[in-house]
Amino acid sequence: MNKKINNKRSSHFYLLSFLAGASLVFAFAPIGFYPIAWISIALLFYTLLQANDKKQHFYLAWLYGIGMFGTGASWVFYSMHFYGHANIPVAATLTLVFVVLMALIIGLFGLLAYLFRHHHKVTRLLFFYPLMWVLIEWFRGWFLTGFPWLYLGNSQIDNVLANIAPITGVLGVSLFSAFLSGALASLFILKAPNKILWINIPNSNHIKVQIKNRFAHQFIALFIILSIFASSWLAGQFFWTQPKGEPITVSLIQGNILQEEKWLPENKRPTLALYKNLTQKNWDSDLIIWPETAIPDLFARNMDDFILPLQQEAEANNTDLLLGAFYQNEQGQVENSVLALTPEGRDLYSKQHLVPLTEYMPLLGYLRWLNKWISIPSDNLTAGTGATTLKFSNNIAQISICYEDAFASEILKGLPQANLLINVSNDGWFTGSLEPYQHMEIARMRALETGRYLLRATNVGVSGVVDTRGKLIATAPPYSTEVITHEVQPFTGITPFIRWGNWGIIIVIIALSLLGYFTAATRKPTSEKK
Numbered sequence: 001m002n003k004k005i006n007n008k009r010s011s012h013f014y015l016l017s018f019l020a021g022a023s024l025v026f027a028f029a030p031i032g033f034y035p036i037a038w039i040s041i042a043l044l045f046y047t048l049l050q051a052n053d054k055k056q057h058f059y060l061a062w063l064y065g066i067g068m069f070g071t072g073a074s075w076v077f078y079s080m081h082f083y084g085h086a087n088i089p090v091a092a093t094l095t096l097v098f099v100v101l102m103a104l105i106i107g108l109f110g111l112l113a114y115l116f117r118h119h120h121k122v123t124r125l126l127f128f129y130p131l132m133w134v135l136i137e138w139f140r141g142w143f144l145t146g147f148p149w150l151y152l153g154n155s156q157i158d159n160v161l162a163n164i165a166p167i168t169g170v171l172g173v174s175l176f177s178a179f180l181s182g183a184l185a186s187l188f189i190l191k192a193p194n195k196i197l198w199i200n201i202p203n204s205n206h207i208k209v210q211i212k213n214r215f216a217h218q219f220i221a222l223f224i225i226l227s228i229f230a231s232s233w234l235a236g237q238f239f240w241t242q243p244k245g246e247p248i249t250v251s252l253i254q255g256n257i258l259q260e261e262k263w264l265p266e267n268k269r270p271t272l273a274l275y276k277n278l279t280q281k282n283w284d285s286d287l288i289i290w291p292e293t294a295i296p297d298l299f300a301r302n303m304d305d306f307i308l309p310l311q312q313e314a315e316a317n318n319t320d321l322l323l324g325a326f327y328q329n330e331q332g333q334v335e336n337s338v339l340a341l342t343p344e345g346r347d348l349y350s351k352q353h354l355v356p357l358t359e360y361m362p363l364l365g366y367l368r369w370l371n372k373w374i375s376i377p378s379d380n381l382t383a384g385t386g387a388t389t390l391k392f393s394n395n396i397a398q399i400s401i402c403y404e405d406a407f408a409s410e411i412l413k414g415l416p417q418a419n420l421l422i423n424v425s426n427d428g429w430f431t432g433s434l435e436p437y438q439h440m441e442i443a444r445m446r447a448l449e450t451g452r453y454l455l456r457a458t459n460v461g462v463s464g465v466v467d468t469r470g471k472l473i474a475t476a477p478p479y480s481t482e483v484i485t486h487e488v489q490p491f492t493g494i495t496p497f498i499r500w501g502n503w504g505i506i507i508v509i510i511a512l513s514l515l516g517y518f519t520a521a522t523r524k525p526t527s528e529k530k
Contacts, residue, residue: 010056017047017060021067021106027155028072029437037155041181045129046188048113049121057114058107065106069099072150075433079358082260082431102140102147109136116517122217125186126224127516130178131509134171138506141407145356148406149438152177157444157470160229163236165448165470166495168505169408173445175505176228183221183228241451241468241493244419248286248393250465252457252484253278254476255294259428262459263296271296272306278483279310283317285485286393289457292336292402292424295325299339311341318343320392322457324401324424333382336401338424340390347391350384351401353410358429389414390422395490397422398452405443408502411450415498419490421446421454428459436462436478444470449497453488 020043027037044064051057076098081091112132116124133152141148153173156162161176168175255275261267272295279288295302307323314321320342327337327350335350336359351359359381388410389396398414402425405411411421423443427436440462447454448470457463461478465486476482496504 013047013050014063018063018067020044021064022071024068025071029441034155034159037152037177038180042185045125045182045185054114057110061110062103062107065103069102075430075435078433079429105140122186125182130182131513133178134175135509137174138171154442154445157441160232163232166240166497169449169497169502170445172505183224186221187218240495241491244490244492247487247489250455250488251282251285251288252463253290254463254482256460256481268296282483283319287320289322290324291457291459292324292426299325299327314341315343335382335384349390349399352384353404354383355403389418395419405446411446412501416494419492421452423456425458451495452491
């Protein structure tokens with residue numbers, strides 16, 4: 001178990017690391033077999049123990065990342081090929097570039113692991129490797145605007161470990177999962193039953209001494225595993241938020257307009273008619289929510305003949321209405337927005353965290369020549385500013401559009417004032433892929449972290465209502481035209497995560513890492529391969 005990688009055996013460990021990364025996708029939705037996450041990371045940690053030098057640490061982690069993103073983020077290919085109109089070779093090449101670059105961040109984890117090479121291997125497994133893994137997750141959640149996909153903690157949303165999320169956020173769930181992985185790996189590090197001592201005695205040159213406490217670290221690992229599950233269960237007994245006022249009835253409209261048809265001019269009127277008809281059938285709801293850009297146009301071009309008459313109907317039925325479309329601001333820039341129609345008037349929220357390479361493209365003017373291979377946006381969208389909350393039915397909702405719900409820091413902006421979470425999304429760019437299921441899994445974590453109901457209306461699915469425990473309590477089949485109507489309870493109060501955000505767990509991780517690095521190092525070997 002403790003042999004180092006040599007040239008002959010290195011390829012086996014590299015392959016093991018890659019396959020371990022590729023297997024991680026099975027821990028996430030739609031499969032959701034969450035123990036795979038513990039095993040996958042445990043195998044990565046195990047391979048890193050075999051590394052001799054910095055280069056091997058990096059390549060083992062990098063290959064794990066290629067496997068991880070190559071399977072878990074394969075939906076990037078769907079978007080580029082089926083909706084970006086790139087041919088298969090171009091889409092495959094661009095997806096490979098994306099995967100390789102994202103995997104470099106996982107390679108950075110390998111370099112951090114290398115810093116602790118002089119510590120005892122069990123200490124690395126049980127302590128340092130888990131801390132460094134979560135530090136890298138946090139880093140890739142904001143570096144270059146962030147890609148917080150495939151966080152280890154999200155795979156545990158239906159497991160007892162998720163109970164820690166209201167205290168630490170998803171990164172704390174990732175840390176508990178990584179601790180479990182380290183403990184599992186350490187169970188298989190076995191000490192020899194005897195130790196040979198060489199001595200200078202006539203007619204004898206060695207004696208065997210029985211090793212004491214041979215299975216000490218196995219007992220420690222088992223204690224850690226039991227402690228993690230026990231503390232997670234205990235965390236689930238706390239209720240940090242409380243109901244506020246009376247429940248409201250909400251209808252979420254899933255229009256199921258195919259992405260390739262959504263923006264065709266001749267389909268605009270049939271699309272509006274579909275949404276209007278589904279809305280009029282649900283005027284008995286307190287709040288009706290349409291998906292992102294349900295109106296495939298600017299609000300202004302549809303105000304007089306469509307939106308204002310619809311608002312009058314909504315007011316007559318005492319129903320609040322949330323519509324998605326584009327908004328052109330006073331400077332002539334276009335924003336991805338939602339419009340609230342309430343008895344108090346109209347209010348607007350525009351998406352503030354735009355998706356790079358889709359909603360905006362750096363150096364766009366220099367990249368239009370790529371149009372011959374892949375669709376390039378005609379212009380960049382503009383990020384919105386201002387408040388992130390809107391008022392509905394005597395309640396305040398924290399609004400997010402599409403990708404924004406992947407960022408816990410974005411959702412915290414309107415808390416604790418907001419007593420509901422609302423996300424509108426399209427996800428039609430990824431029809432037939434894993435992305436819509438993974439996206440809902442991520443969104444569910446936001447409800448659990450904040451102790452608020454989440455209302456999520458999407459074009460093609462997965463739409464649904466998520467309760468304060470992160471459970472999907474009402475949904476509809478993806479790729480179907482449906483209206484999800486459910487009673488929703490607003491909540492108030494502050495979870496520890498709302499108070500501390502990600503900085504709470506990150507400060508703890510950095511402090512523990514520094515403390516351990518300077519106090520728990522073993523003696524540096526006299527010779528080491530560089």
